[in-house]
Amino acid sequence: MxxxxxxxxxxxxxxxxSNMASLIEAAKEPGYPAEIxxxxxxxPDAAGLEAAKEAGLQTFAIDHKEFGKDRAAFDSALSAELKKHDVELVVLAGFMRLLTPGFTEEWEGRLINIHPALLPSxxxxxxxxxxxxxxxxxxxxTAHFVTSEMDVGPIIMQGAVPVLDDDSEQTLAARVLEVEHQIYPEALALVAAERTEINGMRVTVVGSDDLDDDLIAPTV
Structure with missing residues (x-):
């Protein structure tokens, strides 16, 4: 491609x-339909920014603290920065900000997130x-499209793990993170290849299987 x-x-x-790293790795494949x-x-001190630079990627930081409680102003600055880079899709990977309806509506259908649970739970x-x-x-x-309401957007892909009797929060989190690293690159590939259609709250996969099977795998 x-x-x-x-x-x-x-x-x-x-x-x-960590999810960013899995996406960067997936995007190295010649047939992957997205370029980060x-x-x-x-x-500004996020450790992932340095990791992205080491991977040869451009980075930016917009400190939300400089905007006080004005979330709309921060989101407007964020959107403007994304447009400077001619961004077509936005991927949230541990982005700990609640985005305003103005931002989510502007990027509707082009904004995805990974959540560490089987939504809607x-x-x-x-x-x-x-x-x-x-x-x-x-x-x-759960990999899902982002809407103005938190963690309720249409689901692209999910992966499940059993909860073991001796699980702690840490051991369970570690196994779920492995699933995140698997399904998020796959979900982004589907969206980037324009193989997803949103019908209400349902996402259907369409189109031919012209992508490598290793990049588009069934739900775990």
Whole structure:
């Protein structure tokens, strides 16, 4: 696949960017339909920014603290920066900011996130602790389109892991993170290849299988 036909992607992070790293690795494959053109953060000291630079990627930081409580102003500055890089798709990878409806509507259908739970169960924070507390037998991760309401966007792909009797929050989180690293590159590939259609809250996969099977795999 030529660089000209690949979707231009921005990855937004707030910390070390472990999911970012899995996306960078996937994008090295010649047949991968997305090119990561920039990595951005709301925290200038985010460790993932240095990792992105080491991978040869452009980076930027817009410190949300400089905007006080004006979320709309921060989001406007963020959107303007993304447009400077001719970004077509925005990928949230541990980006710890609630985005305003103005931003999510502007990037509707082009903005995706990974959440460490099987949505619609356990939206929000502390998902692993809550999974253990409620006694569910399956837990996992969800790649989904982002809407103005937190963690309720149309689901692209999910991956599940069993909850073991001796699990701690840390051991469960580690297994879920492995699933995140597997399904997020696959979900981005589907979106970048324009193989997803959103019908209400359902996402259907369409088109021919002209991508490598290693890049587009069934749900875990």
């Amino acid at each position: 030529s660089e000209a036909t690949k979707k231009r992607v921005a990855v937004l992070i707030s910390g070390r960017g 053109v920039v990595v951005g953060s709301n925290r 356990f939206p929000g924070l502390n998902t692993h602790a809550r999974a253990l507390e409620t006694g569910v037998k399956l837990h996992g991760a």
